[in-house]
Amino acid sequence: APGTMSGSGPEEPQPSQASEEDRQQEAEQDWAAAKAFYDNLVTQRPRPPKPQNAITVAVSSRALFNLVEEQRIYEEQGVEKYVEYQQKNENIILKPGPAFYFVKALEHVNTRLLELYPDDEERFDIVLMTNNHAQVGVRLINSINHYGLTIERFCMTGGESPIGYLTAYLTNLYLSADSDKVQEAIEAGIASATMFTANKDVVYSDTQLRVAFDGDAVLFSDESEQIFKEQGLDRFFEHEQLNENKPLAQGPLKGFLEDLGKLQKKFYAKNERLNCPIRTYLVTARSAASSGARVLKTLRSWGLEIDEALFLAGAPKGPILVKIRPHIFFDDQMFHIEGAQKLGAIAAHVPYGIAQKHQKST
Numbered sequence: 257a258p259g260t261m262s263g264s265g266p267e268e269p270q271p272s273q274a275s276e277e278d279r280q281q282e283a284e285q286d287w288a289a290a291k292a293f294y295d296n297l298v299t300q301r302p303r304p305p306k307p308q309n310a311i312t313v314a315v316s317s318r319a320l321f322n323l324v325e326e327q328r329i330y331e332e333q334g335v336e337k338y339v340e341y342q343q344k345n346e347n348i349i350l351k352p353g354p355a356f357y358f359v360k361a362l363e364h365v366n367t368r369l370l371e372l373y374p375d376d377e378e379r380f381d382i383v384l385m386t387n388n389h390a391q392v393g394v395r396l397i398n399s400i401n402h403y404g405l406t407i408e409r410f411c412m413t414g415g416e417s418p419i420g421y422l423t424a425y426l427t428n429l430y431l432s433a434d435s436d437k438v439q440e441a442i443e444a445g446i447a448s449a450t451m452f453t454a455n456k457d458v459v460y461s462d463t464q465l466r467v468a469f470d471g472d473a474v475l476f477s478d479e480s481e482q483i484f485k486e487q488g489l490d491r492f493f494e495h496e497q498l499n500e501n502k503p504l505a506q507g508p509l510k511g512f513l514e515d516l517g518k519l520q521k522k523f524y525a526k527n528e529r530l531n532c533p534i535r536t537y538l539v540t541a542r543s544a545a546s547s548g549a550r551v552l553k554t555l556r557s558w559g560l561e562i563d564e565a566l567f568l569a570g571a572p573k574g575p576i577l578v579k580i581r582p583h584i585f586f587d588d589q590m591f592h593i594e595g596a597q598k599l600g601a602i603a604a605h606v607p608y609g610i611a612q613k614h615q616k617s618t
Contacts, residue, residue, distance in 0.1 A: 310381035311429075316418075319432055321352065349403075352403075355602075357460045357602070365533050368523070382405070384400075384412075387414070390414065429447050432450060433451050434450070438605075442607055449509075450605045452593055456599065460583055464534070466536075470606075474507050475506075476506065476551070504554045510558070520532055520561070537580055540566070543570070573587070573596060574595040581601070586604050
């Protein structure tokens with residue numbers, strides 16, 4: 257055409273840049289069309305939020321429900337017998353699994369958010385992310401509807417790894433009972449944890465989401481943990497005091513704490529601080545006097561608040577967790593997970609950092 261220049265000048269977008277912009281524009285158009293269709297439906301159910309705005313929590317079927325017997329059939333008799341069993345029992349409601357009450361608490365937060373911000377999409381979106389075959393879906397749907405859970409998005413991968421789908425769903429947190437898949441997700445940079453069922457029945461709050469985090473190798477990197485494991489406790493204390501004003505690097509769950517903090521601020525903005533349905537806890541084996549200042553200054557440097565910080569100086573975490581009764585407790589060390597389980601706390605193992613190397617060697 258007259259007046260055009262051949263070649264790619266500096267003002268002209270590169271092909272990859274242009275194609276990415278086109279893809280994003282097409283995605284926006286698709287979402288607008290889907291929203292217009294949904295808005296025309298007469299329903300009391302809230303429309304699922306746009307993935308870019310949501311805090312997406314992907315939960316596996318074995319984390320959401322108790323599928324111990326079904327898993328035994330799968331391992332001992334194979335996939336065909338497993339699918340057959342699930343289809344025969346599709347009207348038998350599954351019992352809650354380790355992530356069930358956490359999901360219920362997330363949905364309570366959503367309900368409160370929708371009351372205060374009816375048109376805001378910044379809320380939790382629960383995705384059932386399972387490697388089950390689609391034939392098992394009816395039983396899962398029946399169980400979800402029985403409990404009144406709002407889980408609209410399903411991803412059933414038929415035995416394939418879910419990791420690529422986690423990325424496509426813009427997942428903020430992935431919870432599974434399969435430690436191999438969790439490890440794969442962590443290595444892909446997705447905040448993830450392996451869920452473990454508590455050994456005792458405990459009553460959890462149905463009006464407040466309670467999330468407890470370990471510090472090193474969970475909220476923070478394993479930098480300090482490495483010094484403790486390799487050089488001992490005294491060198492660890494010395495290192496932390498020398499670096500008190502240097503923020504720790506972020507760990508795999510820092511982003512999720514950040515997400516919780518954003519939602520808390522939405523309640524604070526409506527004068528709901530004292531009635532906020534989210535409460536966060538730091539439960540760390542660190543000693544406050546010897547190594548606590550760096551942790552608190554790191555959180556401050558990130559602009560994050562934590563509601564309660566408990567420095568246990570090596571004491572067991574289980575008794576504290578019984579008092580807190582969190583819907584989920586994240587830790588990188590299995591002996592803390594096992595201690596929590598015994599006393600009835602729902603624990604989630606984060607397979608990140610040097611502690612994993614030591615656990616494998618023992």
